[in-house]
Amino acid sequence: MSVNTASPPGTTVAVPPTGDLPERGRRRRKRRWAAWLFLLPWLVGLFGITLGPMIASLYLSFTDYNLLGRLSFVGFDNYVRMFTDDPRFVSACLVTLKYVLISVPLQLAFALALATLLNRGLRGLAFYRSVYYLPSLLGSSVAIALLWRQIFGGSGLVNTALGALGLTDLPNWIATPEWALGTLIVLNVWTFGSPMIIFLAGLRQVPQELYDAASVDGANAWGRFRRITMPMLTPVIFFNLVLQMINAFQAFTQSYIISGGSGGPVDSTLFYTLYLYQKAFTDFDMGYASAMAWFLLVVIGLFTGAAFFTSRYWVHYDGE
């Protein structure tokens, strides 16, 4: 096999005077160093903070490691233990799955509804957009989680308002196992700002002539939404779905703050990541926690893969 090192046909290679070569090479080398220097922070981050720990955690997932010294190779024991001998792992999976399956579609529906409303050429649109985006910035903060505890507490704002409407025997939303996860779902839905902004941008891209043509043909508002807006928006819906799904699988702060780190009451808000955290830093079972982290990665990968696989049936790209 020969390697063709000749220039492509039609190109001429300018041969510089021999005296210029070292100077030019030096300059190129200098430029290359400069490029590496600028890339350095990112490279350090990638290898030192992301890839390095990832590889380490993959190794640790096959060990019994107590964080302070003991480290022994145990093969697939941690992975086997997850499914055969850890009811809290199963309950954390179920809680997280419920959270993802309920909160993500609700949040997207809410974001799309508001984006559609805001897209009607409102006056002061920029103001509303900012106001509705605010919860996205605040939603995962500790302060909001604390506030949530006040709002949904036994004598909190929600119960006071419902009491004023004449309702009695109201539950303590955050401290009742049946309702606690619901309040976290509401909190997540409330942070609809970032998908809403993306939906708004998507709505702006839908050609007006499609609506005009549909109107001429007698389509009503619902028909236009269903037959034009929705299909045209499917790439944006798909993007938001994948993004929010990955976020929801990794939810942590809200439960950590509202349940005081326990995932209670009775493990009803024990998110997967919170349980992983407890195993690592409360129980010092770092090997097991690492295995959990890798299992989560696989699950998120599978869900994302499934979203991509089904996308060919429901996502319509322009021009297809």
Place this chain on the structure above:
Amino acid sequence: MLNPLNPNPPLSRRSFLGTAAAGALLTTAGCAGFGGGGSGSESDGDASLTVTWWGDASRTELYDAALALFEADHEGVTTRSEFADLGPYLERMATAAAAGNLADVLWMRDTHVGRYGAGGSLLDLSEYLDDVIDVSAIGDAGIASGTVGDGVFALPTHYVGQALITAEDVLGAAGVSGGDIATWDDLAAAAREAADPSAGVFGINDPTLDDTHRHLEAWIRQAGGELFTPEGTLAADPAAIEEWFVFWKTLRDEGVLPPADSQSEANGAGWSGDFLVLGTSAMRLSSTNHFTIVSGLTEAPLGLFSTPALADATDDWWFFPPILISAAANTDSPEVAAALIDFFINDAAAADVTRLNQGAPSSSEIRDGLTPDLEGAETAFIEQISREMEQPARPFPIRPEGSEQFNGALTRIGEEIAYGGATVSEAVARLVSDAAGYLTAE
């Protein structure tokens, strides 16, 4: 190698690598976050120490003031303090220890000293005892509380006890006095008297939904048992654990305790949301040193009494969990760290500043020296714990590895029982069988 054609290159390989190394170092330092010990140097008697404790800003104010006294006495020594709430403190301590980056001097939980001592993260203080650290006033029991294997990895600066705190006006309205409560049966009777569910008044806070292992431990030791074996496995008789939960479940079913959801919410709200502070509960079980905290939050008259005992309790059940101080194995200044530990245990001027913030000082001399200056709640606290410490107390074993997991599981089954998710016997059976998995003899 320098390029002879360009003696001053804008970026040589050497400077590039230097910059890269510095960048990497900065990143590592950035990752270190908490702790940051081992940075001290001891050349020419100079040392810089990082000191960490758990607690709030007011505790930090006191301990920073004490550290300033230490610096004034030790020329060339500088200190830097860090603090966090207990939960995050313990979590950060774990990561710092894993990175070999523990603070030079750190406060240690008795629940964790076994793990950290055995794990090689802590400095063995044995060789500094007597020479640098005066242990004459803390006694053999004090040294034993930080002894793991053959090494002394921590020493107690303070002790806390278990107590019953009463809202005397709420109890008084029911015709009961805290001083009459000696047994658990007395406690249950008083709680029943004081509870008035229709008025939203509870007889006693429900301890089983919070960190309750100390109370259970009192119950078990009173019955003649121990929570853990010296080998580190579960020693408690499951029947005794069941009796403990049945005791509280009975009161809960009668409406004497707050409903589970209200109690959970109150626990999450901190001291300001405590039913005793709000005047809607007559009693609570607590650490003795919490008395000074609760007293500062309410105008209502409070009483401080010993934890109730079983009617036929052993007389040597008493135990006083130590608040421990350790030095990191990775410290560059072990001598100075040991001197600082001595300072926090034995220095009267430091004790004048920190007083009873963490509990009763472990040194009998310091305790006696402080007592005349105390007033109000502080006096009640020190008198109570001093009186109790004169009681016979059989050894209080070092907490084994896995004890933190057991404490968490205890709270969890407390919740399950309170919310009706499991019967007492189901929950306790699971607690015991799970514990066999993580409380294993080394």
